[in-house]
Amino acid sequence: MRDVAVIGVGMNRWGELWNVAIRDLLAESVLKALDDAGIDSVEAMYIGCMTSGLFTDQEHLGAIGPDYSGICPVPGTRVESACASGGAAFRAAYMHVASGTADIVMAAGVEKMTDVDGGGATFALATAADQEYEVYNGITFPGLYAMMANHHMNKYGTTRDQLAQVSVKNHANGYNNELAQFRMKVTLDQVKNSVMVADPMTLLDCSPITDGSAAVILCSLDKAKEITRKRVVKVVGSGHASDTIQLAQRDDLSYLKSTELAAKQALDMAGKKITDIDFAEVHDCFSIAEIMVIEALGIAKVGKGGPATMDGVTAIDGMFPVNPSGGLKSKGHPVGATGVAQIVELTEQIRGDLDKNRQLKKANIGLAQNMGGSGASSVVHILEGV
Amino acid sequence: MSAPKYWREMAQRYRFEAAKCKKCGKVLFPPRLACPACKSREFENTRINDKGTIETYTIVRIPPSQFTDEAPYPVAIVNMGDNIRILCQVADCEPEELKIGMPVRLEFRKIQQEGKSGILAYGYKCVPE
Numbered sequence: 029m030r031d032v033a034v035i036g037v038g039m040n041r042w043g044e045l046w047n048v049a050i051r052d053l054l055a056e057s058v059l060k061a062l063d064d065a066g067i068d069s070v071e072a073m074y075i076g077c078m079t080s081g082l083f084t085d086q087e088h089l090g091a092i093g094p095d096y097s098g099i100c101p102v103p104g105t106r107v108e109s110a111c112a113s114g115g116a117a118f119r120a121a122y123m124h125v126a127s128g129t130a131d132i133v134m135a136a137g138v139e140k141m142t143d144v145d146g147g148g149a150t151f152a153l154a155t156a157a158d159q160e161y162e163v164y165n166g167i168t169f170p171g172l173y174a175m176m177a178n179h180h181m182n183k184y185g186t187t188r189d190q191l192a193q194v195s196v197k198n199h200a201n202g203y204n205n206e207l208a209q210f211r212m213k214v215t216l217d218q219v220k221n222s223v224m225v226a227d228p229m230t231l232l233d234c235s236p237i238t239d240g241s242a243a244v245i246l247c248s249l250d251k252a253k254e255i256t257r258k259r260v261v262k263v264v265g266s267g268h269a270s271d272t273i274q275l276a277q278r279d280d281l282s283y284l285k286s287t288e289l290a291a292k293q294a295l296d297m298a299g300k301k302i303t304d305i306d307f308a309e310v311h312d313c314f315s316i317a318e319i320m321v322i323e324a325l326g327i328a329k330v331g332k333g334g335p336a337t338m339d340g341v342t343a344i345d346g347m348f349p350v351n352p353s354g355g356l357k358s359k360g361h362p363v364g365a366t367g368v369a370q371i372v373e374l375t376e377q378i379r380g381d382l383d384k385n386r387q388l389k390k391a392n393i394g395l396a397q398n399m400g401g402s403g404a405s406s407v408v409h410i411l412e413g414v
Numbered sequence: 415m416s417a418p419k420y421w422r423e424m425a426q427r428y429r430f431e432a433a434k435c436k437k438c439g440k441v442l443f444p445p446r447l448a449c450p451a452c453k454s455r456e457f458e459n460t461r462i463n464d465k466g467t468i469e470t471y472t473i474v475r476i477p478p479s480q481f482t483d484e485a486p487y488p489v490a491i492v493n494m495g496d497n498i499r500i501l502c503q504v505a506d507c508e509p510e511e512l513k514i515g516m517p518v519r520l521e522f523r524k525i526q527q528e529g530k531s532g533i534l535a536y537g538y539k540c541v542p543e
């Protein structure tokens with residue numbers, strides 16, 4: 029295995045993009061990433077996407093990606109792992125370069141979610157859960173995370189305000205991100221009083237339906253130093269783990285074992301402890317998810333994710349900033365693109381490329397955690413500036 | 415829903431049939447080809463208890479399209495003993511009465527209906543004991 033760096037990143041403005049089809053939605057970020065790296069093609073491409081078939085009737089993104097980006101005959105491969113598809117695509121591209129089989133490989137992610145109505149989107153997303161033993165009985169994704177929230181509140185005394193604070197924090201961060209879908213600040217009362225989706229999760233505890241894409245270019249470290257004039261950002265850790273697809277079959281209903289294990293792999297590989305990391309982008313698909321993720325990562329003690337959030341530990345000016353981009357909550361959650369967009373944010377923070385109002389002061393080492401289903405898949409990467 | 419897709423889960427949904435690992439005794443619902451605890455592939459048939467306690471719950475207010483007429487409805491994860499937990503709806507219970515630790519019993523109920531002429535889909539829901 030040889031060292032690998034990120035040399036180019038691209039992301040379009042996320043939102044309800046009625047006038048853009050999935051082919052151009054994907055190509056937009058791919059072209060931006062190529063421009064950012066200062067190159068015109070790559071040797072291979074991995075595309076994270078959860079379910080373009082159900083959302084848009086279009087499969088075969090492994091061909092659509094290179095074709096509409098104007099880089100045929102570059103080989104393209106679609107990678108699917110529900111909402112962790114983007115992180116899994118990045119890991120595949122990383123492995124490809126690390127193996128020495130290619131020098132320059134792209135990882136992209138895309139989801140075009142607004143070509144179906146709300147019921148259609150709920151149906152498509154629910155395919156990430158167990159169809160016969162979860163979805164059959166009427167549960168939804170907000171419902172699964174709501175059950176995790178109730179369990180966490182009952183077991184540890186986590187409060188409604190602590191959950192809502194995750195949304196307040198992430199919207200405050202996303203307010204300054206010009207690519208975010210919902211650039212608005214929200215208050216604790218607005219979160220708690222918004223429409224109830226599945227008790228205790230309200231609409232403002234949930235990430236939105238989003239059209240969006242993101243792309244990054246990986247390159248062997250030696251070659252990276254020849255190609256890019258920007259700060260070289262090295263991939264120092266990569267981890268990936270699974271858990272039972274059914275939430276009910278886990279030993280602990282509000283602990284994300286797959287995230288703990290993926291993070292351990294990535295940290296061990298990097299030779300680091302969680303306290304060595306400066307900031308993280310994590311999978312806050314629901315407010316309770318961020319609380320459980322920071323516990324599984326060791327940013328907060330198990331059961332103390334709520335108080336830590338309320339005390340500002342994970343705020344943009346806190347001890348360990350989490351989701352400086354606005355997270356899935358404010359930036360949006362085009363499911364297949366999310367994991368790649370986390371790498372875009374890590375890279376830009378580490379390079380020091382961002383506007384003053386959202387550039388972190390200390391951002392040499394960042395961690396990205398991307399999750400599928402109710403936590404049945406988790407992918408963790410660690411990037412460091414060199 | 416195709417008829418075979420519905421029909422092949424009937425043993426679990428109608429009769430709560432499960433598999434017990436011959437090597438380590440772990441009970442699996444639904445049955446699997448390999449035991450996640452000891453990797454054994456030999457099982458004997460068993461059934462899960464019909465009594466359990468609610469370990470967590472929610473009330474689904476924005477449902478998937480096939481449950482539009484039912485919402486809001488409570489859904490729980492129920493601990494059936496033997497390290498078995500299942501997810502099901504809670505019937506005959508006002509949302510305010512739901513509590514973690516509440517004793518419940520599984521009953522055979524209609525789960526969903528596909529339009530006017532589609533399959534009537536049955537299975538288990540839990541009710542307060």
Ligand SMILES: [Zn+2]
Binds near residue numbers: 435451454
């Ligand atoms: Zn066994």
